Amino acid sequence: MLGKSLFTIALIFFLPDLFGQGKSNDLQITPLTGDFYIYTTYNLYEGEKIPANGMYLVTAKGVVLFDTPWDTAQFQPLLDSIKVRHQKQVVLCISTHFHEDRTAGLEFYRSQGIKTYTTILTDSLSKKTNKKRAESLIAKDTIFNIGGYTFETYYPGPGHSPDNIIIWFNEQQLLYGACLIKSASDDNLGNLGDANKLEYASTIKKVQKKCRNPKYIIVGHGDWTDLRSLKHTGVMAEDLRKIKAGKSTMK
Numbered sequence: 001m002l003g004k005s006l007f008t009i010a011l012i013f014f015l016p017d018l019f020g021q022g023k024s025n026d027l028q029i030t031p032l033t034g035d036f037y038i039y040t041t042y043n044l045y046e047g048e049k050i051p052a053n054g055m056y057l058v059t060a061k062g063v064v065l066f067d068t069p070w071d072t073a074q075f076q077p078l079l080d081s082i083k084v085r086h087q088k089q090v091v092l093c094i095s096t097h098f099h100e101d102r103t104a105g106l107e108f109y110r111s112q113g114i115k116t117y118t119t120i121l122t123d124s125l126s127k128k129t130n131k132k133r134a135e136s137l138i139a140k141d142t143i144f145n146i147g148g149y150t151f152e153t154y155y156p157g158p159g160h161s162p163d164n165i166i167i168w169f170n171e172q173q174l175l176y177g178a179c180l181i182k183s184a185s186d187d188n189l190g191n192l193g194d195a196n197k198l199e200y201a202s203t204i205k206k207v208q209k210k211c212r213n214p215k216y217i218i219v220g221h222g223d224w225t226d227l228r229s230l231k232h233t234g235v236m237a238e239d240l241r242k243i244k245a246g247k248s249t250m251k
Ligand SMILES: [Zn+2]
Pocket: 099, 101, 179, 220, 221
């Protein structure tokens, strides 16, 4: 008897795993708050396995995806997991800049009938660098209303990339910062290949001004639970600016 109830408890305990995320660790889904979930996939960067965070929001009108998985093997598993967990389809997907950890799944999702979005600037960079592209383009900061939720896209200027946007949920005070914002535990700004070293710091200041007292700050890679991430990124960006400015005056 005891054995059976223990088995039942174990089954209930592992149920979300069996039906939601599968047995692999290649796709992790973590509840954030209310209808918001963070999903994490992995890819190799300079020989190291690196996690990338995206987010999704479950609304009455379907699920909204913020960025696509970095791991191309997880495009369909993410849709399947969302379907099983929430009995809903993904209807919309917005990528926050042109790098692959944000855009890799855009064409796949478009082929599945999902409305895909990037800014015009992101699209031009995607086109130039042979990245996957969205079907619909937004020309300026845009407010989306869907299934009872409101959020806005905001372009604060160049930082991590020339085109990085953030998504702000004013009601929830949720800042989806993606790769523009580094984790509080990061000791550097990561991939600066397309970064604007002089303007990164002022771009972060604009985000701080726009998004007052965020309760949640979602970073592109690693831990998002420490809200010092935004300020910490600003400090690192200011250091970067000083080094860069110093170098240009020395010439
Ligand atoms: Zn990134």
